[in-house]
Amino acid sequence: MKVVIIGAGVVGAAIARVLSQYKGLEIHLLEKNADAGMGVSKANTAIIHPGHEDDPDKYPLRAKLCVKGNKLWYQWTKELHIPAKWPGELMVALEDEDMKTAEHYLELAKRNGIPGVRLVDKDELLKLEPNVNPNVAGALWAPTAGVMSSPMAAPAIVENAVENGVRFHTETEVLGIKVEKGEIKGVETNRGFFEADIVINAAGLYADKVSAMAGIDDFKIHPRKGEYYVFDDDAEPKVTRIVHQTPTPITKGVYVITEMNGGLMIGPTAQDLPEDAKEDTSTTQEGLEFVWKMAEKLVKGLPPKNKVIRTFAGLRPEPPDGRWIIEAYDDPWGFINAAGIRSPGLTSAPAIAYYIAEELIQGKLDIKLRKKRHWNPYRKTFWFKELSREKQEELIKRSPAYGRVVCMCRTITEGDIIDIINRMKRMGIRTITLDGIKMRSGVMSGTCQGSYCRIRIANIISRETGAPLWKVTLKGEGTEYGIGDIKILLKEGVEENAE
Known part of the structure; x- marks a missing residue:
C-alpha cells in the first residue's frame, strides 16, 4: 500500500516515523522546502507542554494528545538524540485575581490526568525560581514540562524514518491531488506524479490549500505570528524553570526560558495575520516592546539589551476556533487531514502520529497494520x-x-x-x-x-x-x-x- 505524506514539519515527520514501523507500506514524505522542518517547526518556544492548558470539554482531542505527546517525548528525545531537559513550568499569577485563573488550570490538570500539578504561594514560588518578580501573587507548578532543541526535531525524526524505509523527497511541491470515483489515486507535484492509496496532509500553514485540492475546502488557516528575543549564552540573570504568565484567550502568554544552549529567550507575541501573510516572519518594534514589558513583569531582572544576539518571529497555523482538523474521509476515501495543528502541536506530534495510525488508518479506514519484526528506533549520532x-x-x-x-x-x-x-x-x-x-x-x-x-x-x-x-x-x-x-x-x- 502506497502512502504519501505532504509536509515534513514535526507533525509530518512524526507520522512518517510511526508508519515506518509497519509492514507493507511504501511511504513517501514530500516537502516543498529544501529540508525537513524549515517551516513552522523551526521557530517556536521549544516547550514540551505538560497538557494542563487545554479544556477537555472544548478541545478533547487536543487535550488528550498533548498529555500523551509529553510522555512520548521523554522516549523520543532519547532515541533520536535530540537535546532536551525537563525543568518544569511555572504559570505565574501577576495579580491576586490571576490566582483564580491558575485554579482553573489546576482543575484542567486534574481532569487531564497530569501528575504533580499544584498551586504554590509566593514563598515557594521564589524557592522554585529565585529570579521571578517578588511582587507576583503565586503560581501553578507543573513539573513535567520540558524544553527541547526544536529546530533539530523534524530533521532527526525524518532521518530515523528514512533509515526505516521511508523515502524523503525535498523541493517537491504538491500541485494537485488526483481523485477518481471518490477514492485517492495520487499526488501531482513539480517532480512528477506519486501514486497513492492514502494521502496524509500535514502541510502546516498551507494545509487548507492542500485539503482543497482533495475537495475538502470547509476550513481556512491563517498565520499567527510570535516574536522573540534571544540573549547571548553568558547573559545573566537566567531562569532555571519555564516561566510564563496566566494565559489569555488567544495565547499561552509571554515565556521566559533558558534554551538548551544556555541562552535566555523571551516571547512570543500572538498577532493574527491575514491568510495571505503565510511567509511574513518579520519582527516589529511594537511586538518586541510588548514582549520586553511582559517579561519584565514576570522576572525581577532581564539581561541588558546589548546582550541580545537575535530577534526573530515564528508563525503558527491557526485553524477555525482553535480546533485541530485530524480526520479521515469517506469522500475521497484515503484522504487524511492533519491540519491546523497550532500549539501545542510540537508537544503533541508523536501522539498525533499514533492517533492517525491507530484510530484513523486502522480504525476508520479499516486497514490492518502489522508491526515489523525489526524496526530501529535509534538515530545513531554523536558530537x-x-x-x-x-x-x-x-x-x-x-x-x-x-x-x-x-x-x-x-x-x-x-x-x-x-x-x-x-x-x-x-x-x-x-x-x-x-x-x-x-x-x-x-x-x-x-x-x-x-x-x-x-x-x-x-x-x-x-x-x-x-x-x-x-x-x-x-x-x-x-x-x-x-x-x-x-x-x-x-x-x-x-x-x-x-x-
Whole structure:
C-alpha cells in the first residue's frame, strides 16, 4: 500500500516515523522546502507542554494528545538524540485575581490526568525560581514540562524514518491531488506524479490549500505570528524553570526560558495575520516592546539589551476556533487531514502520529497494520564535544577534521559538519543548505550569529557536495549565500560571467 505524506514539519515527520514501523507500506514524505522542518517547526518556544492548558470539554482531542505527546517525548528525545531537559513550568499569577485563573488550570490538570500539578504561594514560588518578580501573587507548578532543541526535531525524526524505509523527497511541491470515483489515486507535484492509496496532509500553514485540492475546502488557516528575543549564552540573570504568565484567550502568554544552549529567550507575541501573510516572519518594534514589558513583569531582572544576539518571529497555523482538523474521509476515501495543528502541536506530534495510525488508518479506514519484526528506533549520532578526551584524541588520529573547530560558539568541528552532510545525503536531500546544518547542530546560532563560522561551513558544503561556493544557499534556491561579484572575487566562473 502506497502512502504519501505532504509536509515534513514535526507533525509530518512524526507520522512518517510511526508508519515506518509497519509492514507493507511504501511511504513517501514530500516537502516543498529544501529540508525537513524549515517551516513552522523551526521557530517556536521549544516547550514540551505538560497538557494542563487545554479544556477537555472544548478541545478533547487536543487535550488528550498533548498529555500523551509529553510522555512520548521523554522516549523520543532519547532515541533520536535530540537535546532536551525537563525543568518544569511555572504559570505565574501577576495579580491576586490571576490566582483564580491558575485554579482553573489546576482543575484542567486534574481532569487531564497530569501528575504533580499544584498551586504554590509566593514563598515557594521564589524557592522554585529565585529570579521571578517578588511582587507576583503565586503560581501553578507543573513539573513535567520540558524544553527541547526544536529546530533539530523534524530533521532527526525524518532521518530515523528514512533509515526505516521511508523515502524523503525535498523541493517537491504538491500541485494537485488526483481523485477518481471518490477514492485517492495520487499526488501531482513539480517532480512528477506519486501514486497513492492514502494521502496524509500535514502541510502546516498551507494545509487548507492542500485539503482543497482533495475537495475538502470547509476550513481556512491563517498565520499567527510570535516574536522573540534571544540573549547571548553568558547573559545573566537566567531562569532555571519555564516561566510564563496566566494565559489569555488567544495565547499561552509571554515565556521566559533558558534554551538548551544556555541562552535566555523571551516571547512570543500572538498577532493574527491575514491568510495571505503565510511567509511574513518579520519582527516589529511594537511586538518586541510588548514582549520586553511582559517579561519584565514576570522576572525581577532581564539581561541588558546589548546582550541580545537575535530577534526573530515564528508563525503558527491557526485553524477555525482553535480546533485541530485530524480526520479521515469517506469522500475521497484515503484522504487524511492533519491540519491546523497550532500549539501545542510540537508537544503533541508523536501522539498525533499514533492517533492517525491507530484510530484513523486502522480504525476508520479499516486497514490492518502489522508491526515489523525489526524496526530501529535509534538515530545513531554523536558530537565530538561530548566525547571523553581519550576518545577525542583517538578520533582526531583517524580523522583530523575533528581537530578543527569550525563553530567556536557551539564547539562544533569540521568533522561534525562532514558527518552531518553525509547523513543528509543518505536521507536523499537534494540541496545541502546552511540552515540544514544549523538546524542539526546549532552552528550560526551563538554569540557571533554565524559571522565567524558561516563562510567556513559554506566552504565545507561546497567541497563536500561539489557545488560552487556561490551556489551554496541559506535555505534553498533563491537564498544563495554568495551574491554580486563573488565569482570574480574567487576567480571562478569568470568565463560564465563573460558569456
